[in-house]
Amino acid sequence: MTTGTRSRHTRREELAAFLRSRRERIRPEDVGLPPGLRRRTPGLRREEVAQLAGVGVTWYTWLEQGRPINASVQVLDAIARTLRLDAAEREHLYRLADLPEVAGPGDAGDGLDAEVHTILGRLDPLPACVYNGRYDLLAWNAAYGTIFASVVGRPRLERNVLWRVFTMPGCCCPLVNKEEELPQMVATLRAAFGRHVGEPAWTNFVTRLSAASPDFARMWATHDVARPGARMKLFQHSSVGLIRLTSTSMALAAPPETRIVVYTPADDESRGRIEWLLAHPEAGHCPLHEETVRG
Template sequence: MTGIRTRNTRREELAAFLRSRRERIRPEDVGLPPGLRRRTPGLRREEVAQLAGVGVTWYTWLEQGRPINASVQVLDAIARTLRLDAAEREHLYRLADLPEIADPAGHGEGLDAEVHTILSQLDPLPACVYSGRYDLLAWNAAYGTIFASVVDRPRLERNVLWRVFTMPDCCCPLVNKDEELPQMVATLRAAFGRHVGEPAWTGFVTRLSAASPEFARMWAMHEVARPGIRMKLFKHSSVGLIRLTSTSMALAAPPETRIVVYTPMDDESRQRIEWLAVHPEVVHCPLHEEAVRG
């Protein structure tokens, strides 16, 4: 009964949210004539449906809180029509019970343009932005040369934890995994405490536990840690070992995101990342190119 009540409450909240977003948009904002006989502010339901390319009846039922399913593509169209920002999109997806897409900020939306500028300016130092779940949100060219096996994945698969736990050892750029993977899992566990019960987080942990017994073992230890300064050893098929120090700094927005900068620990490592910066075409793992190309 509790689950049914929760779903009903979520549908009611979704209906109210859609109505509120629809009523704040003026017809002229979307290229429609204002009209003379509008009993309510904002767009009509049929106008939202037309602009989003969905059926009027279906959209009406969605606003009435009826038990219907909405695909990601349809909700994306509605979000664009209603001009939802990143936070509003996240709220929409959560209310629609789409846990895999419920964190659009977790895929780079909502990052300030200045953050992308900072990443670019840091080249040839590898730098990126992670979510609390280790989703890769943004990166610079130097990062891409080392982590091609992550950045070349489709957007929803760009998760560093998933890649390092599931890719073949020959393709994984991280050398000191024995020290670093437990630390990363402990950091994930600490972040998970703020998202207990959220489908996007529990689903991720469940799937990765099934895909990697090593991750499942570490997760079961319940260790927690904060992001910090770490020593990372990376290998690259073209230049060999690269010794880097990773420094993690929290960003103001989106919530729980952090920028990570990798600085060379010695002159040899600096020379190697500088060489990679002018040879971006090199493949990290030629023996397993499919792991790089996806």
């Protein structure tokens, strides 16, 4: 058995055990079913879960037995609702089922506590944001948005900083010292990738970005790894010029592998330029910015 096959088999075994444990904790009367007198196990029966979720009994039985069957997001959503999974349990279910991480219906899409958004707002005029391990941008404050408009202006599923800096036109990329910073960012991604080997969401992201950017493919091939840390970053804004910032990363307790990054001005000139941008939200960006956002 290959390493990849063994990994998938282990996840299926975990999925089977997880579904059984969630099913057994729900009482029939909790979901409007009669308790019955001849139940051999606590909680719901498999056929009851299948009925409530609107899926076939045989299909659900195979899923809970850990058989190699495919499950769509819609079907897993129905099972998650039936089993009353919370946000962390739903995310765990997707990962075990070999599906990309998908936000649950009705949530804010980022999984962050409300207090994190409050902190981001309080940090203005210091640019600040929250990234996950794949550099998806989950949240940001106004100061961050003034510098990284080409990222925050994208639809939610396209707000990935690595993808943007490697694929946007050179005139629209705000990062000046790319030769030092891009290899560091790729090395940080590589370290996080080690915790997600074999997961489709991560593998597909690396494959697509490698195809879209030869520079990323070259850096990825070095297998360098690094941890997030304090870095000096130079950004160029078409309205105010050069902004020198020191980035500081701090891990968050939840969601897993997320961090808040705060950008501190390295000098009074940079601080003044950020404050000016905050006071002039209409200030222009790269002339191709609007076209890039629409594209």
